[in-house]
Amino acid sequence: MKSSETYDAFYYEYGCGKPYKRTAEWLSFFDSIAERIVSDIGPSSVLDAGCAMGFLVEKLRARGSEAYGIDVSTFAIENVHASTRAFCSVASILDPFPQTYDLIVTIEVLEHLHKADAEKAVGNLCAHTDDILFSSSPSDFNETTHFNVQPPEYWAEHFARHSFYRDVDFDASFLTPWAVRFRRKSEPTHRIVRDYERIMARVAEERNTIRGVNLELKNQLAQNEQVIKSQERELENITQGITYQFARRLRRMIPEGSRRERFLRKILQKTL
Numbered sequence: 001m002k003s004s005e006t007y008d009a010f011y012y013e014y015g016c017g018k019p020y021k022r023t024a025e026w027l028s029f030f031d032s033i034a035e036r037i038v039s040d041i042g043p044s045s046v047l048d049a050g051c052a053m054g055f056l057v058e059k060l061r062a063r064g065s066e067a068y069g070i071d072v073s074t075f076a077i078e079n080v081h082a083s084t085r086a087f088c089s090v091a092s093i094l095d096p097f098p099q100t101y102d103l104i105v106t107i108e109v110l111e112h113l114h115k116a117d118a119e120k121a122v123g124n125l126c127a128h129t130d131d132i133l134f135s136s137s138p139s140d141f142n143e144t145t146h147f148n149v150q151p152p153e154y155w156a157e158h159f160a161r162h163s164f165y166r167d168v169d170f171d172a173s174f175l176t177p178w179a180v181r182f183r184r185k186s187e188p189t190h191r192i193v194r195d196y197e198r199i200m201a202r203v204a205e206e207r208n209t210i211r212g213v214n215l216e217l218k219n220q221l222a223q224n225e226q227v228i229k230s231q232e233r234e235l236e237n238i239t240q241g242i243t244y245q246f247a248r249r250l251r252r253m254i255p256e257g258s259r260r261e262r263f264l265r266k267i268l269q270k271t272l
Contacts, residue, residue, distance in 0.1 A: 006145060007073035012052075015143060022081070026055055034059035036174045037133070041181075043102035049125065050109030054080035054088040061087065070097070093121045097128045105133045107175065110155070111146045118148045119158055126162035126184070133172060134159075135179040152178060165192055168199040 012020040020026065034056060037043070044066055048056045051069025053076050060067035061084060069084075070091035071077055080088045091097075093109060094117055104125050110118045125132055138151050156166060164182040172179035185192060 007071075008075045011073075011145070012076065015145065020052065022053065022055075022079075027059075030055040031059045033175060034063055034065075037103070037105070038063045038065060040170070041103055041131070041133075043131070045099075045101045045103070047097060047101045047104045047128070049093045049097075049104055049106040051080075051088055052076045054084045056105065056107075057087055058084040068101075094124060096124065099128070101129045103131045103133060104129045107135045107179075108137055110136045111140070111149050114147050122155070122158045123162060126159065126164055130184040132159070132164065132182045133175065133179065134182055135172075135176045137176075138178050152180065155180070156182075166196075168195050 007015075018025075037046070037060065046057075046060055046065050046067040048054075048060075048067065048069040051057055051071050052073070054069045057067045057069040058081055067087065069080075069088040070093070071088070072090065072092055074090050077085075077088055077090050093106070093113075106125065110121055113121060134155065136155060137146070137149060139149065140146055141149055159165070159182045163184055163186070165185050167181040167183050170181040172181050
């Protein structure tokens with residue numbers, strides 16, 4: 001794992017897409033996450049593993065949760081708000097935590113670890129809770145400290161090794177579009193497979209319905225295009241006819257052999 005010095009003031013200013021500091025935007029973002037965690041999960045104790053400046057810890061505690069945070073960055077922990085600093089500490093996600101928690105949240109952290117450390121971190125998370133709200137970018141290869149950017153199935157496999165499986169009925173997209181809630185399950189494999197198949201069948205039905213609608217719209221657009229082309233040709237013929245008739249009438253009104261008459265004759269020839 002990278003040292004604390006890697007995640008310094010420069011990193012938080014330039015390495016997070018937008019400056020990561022105590023702004024109304026970041027506080028509002030974590031406030032909305034805290035609200036969903038409290039209302040949809042309702043944990044008494046929470047650990048934010050990779051808490052940065054402790055914004056989520058702060059917002060969870062404001063809602064009555066016994067929330068704590070750890071982060072490898074000394075700079076980040078030094079910038080935790082005074083009201084929350086006692087509950088956040090410099091520590092590694094690879095080392096045993098001081099207690100177990102109702103919920104552990106880890107947001108965009110494990111992609112910063114090399115594979116061996118990331119797998120160790122998964123085991124450490126699973127050893128200290130039965131419920132994990134997890135997010136790790138599947139596509140951000142631009143960040144220089146992202147050593148282990150992986151697709152969702154990679155993480156699902158490693159959590160499954162510890163008997164943690166996706167809660168298929170929980171929508172964690174309020175965190176990130178790819179966020180997942182992993183929970184420890186002791187059910188027989190056939191029941192876990194049933195739950196996965198249920199959600200896959202629903203997704204397949206939705207996909208097929210959308211494809212059907214798209215195909216119908218495509219056919220309708222093709223028909224409309226033919227109608228438009230036909231109407232354009234008809235309009236062109238009408239326009240040419242009107243131009244021809246108008247030019248003929250004007251020609252009768254202009255002396256033969258004049259410059260204007262010759263010009264109208266050319267128009268008539270073009271419209272024939």
